[in-house]
Amino acid sequence: AQKITQTQPGMFVQEKEAVTLDCTYDTSDQSYGLFWYKQPSSGEMIFLIYQGSYDEQNATEGRYSLNFQKARKSANLVISASQLGDSAMYFCAMREVGGGADGLTFGKGTHLIIQP
């Protein structure tokens, strides 16, 4: 079973609109971290936002916020007021602290295209 599921292979959004990118995860650990990364066509993975499993408040970083619903095991990324430069691949990732594994498990990504 996939540990990270991103169900939207691609999305087209009008500039200045808000965008929600879906991510669901599967883990039996109580302690874990959830991450979102942006990958432009240049290839570099850019860290956007982090949510810990014990964090009670949803994480926010500028125009990025993470809609964390623990019971549903979802960690959707919300981008407010989208910009042309937001066009990129977006990856959701998880690190399971309890299992001792320190590598991140990534989803397959969502290709976001912002249209003018």
Add this chain to the structure above:
Amino acid sequence: DTGVSQDPRHKITKRGQNVTFRCDPISEHNRLYWYRQTLGQGPEFLTYFQNEAQLEKSRLLSDRFSAERPKGSFSTLEIQRTEQGDSAMYLCASSPTRDNTDTQYFGPGTRLTVL
């Protein structure tokens, strides 16, 4: 701040040749990770180091792959007897001593093409 750097950025090689990639982490980051990303997929974890110790290896890391971090600073990833299936982007990341997030910061990657 200097980010994670990787060298070379691109490598084209013939099947059967050996290749070596280098990663320089963010200074003072004692954890270093290697990932492989194939077209249309998210990165897959290969291995990681805490200082010079290699603490975890994925089953993806076949016997043809070896990674080192001899002085706890830069790391090298070597692939011996390359195969066409090794064609991928190889990403390196580093993170500081475990804190409450242990966020990994990635380099630009090395794109390997095996002919």
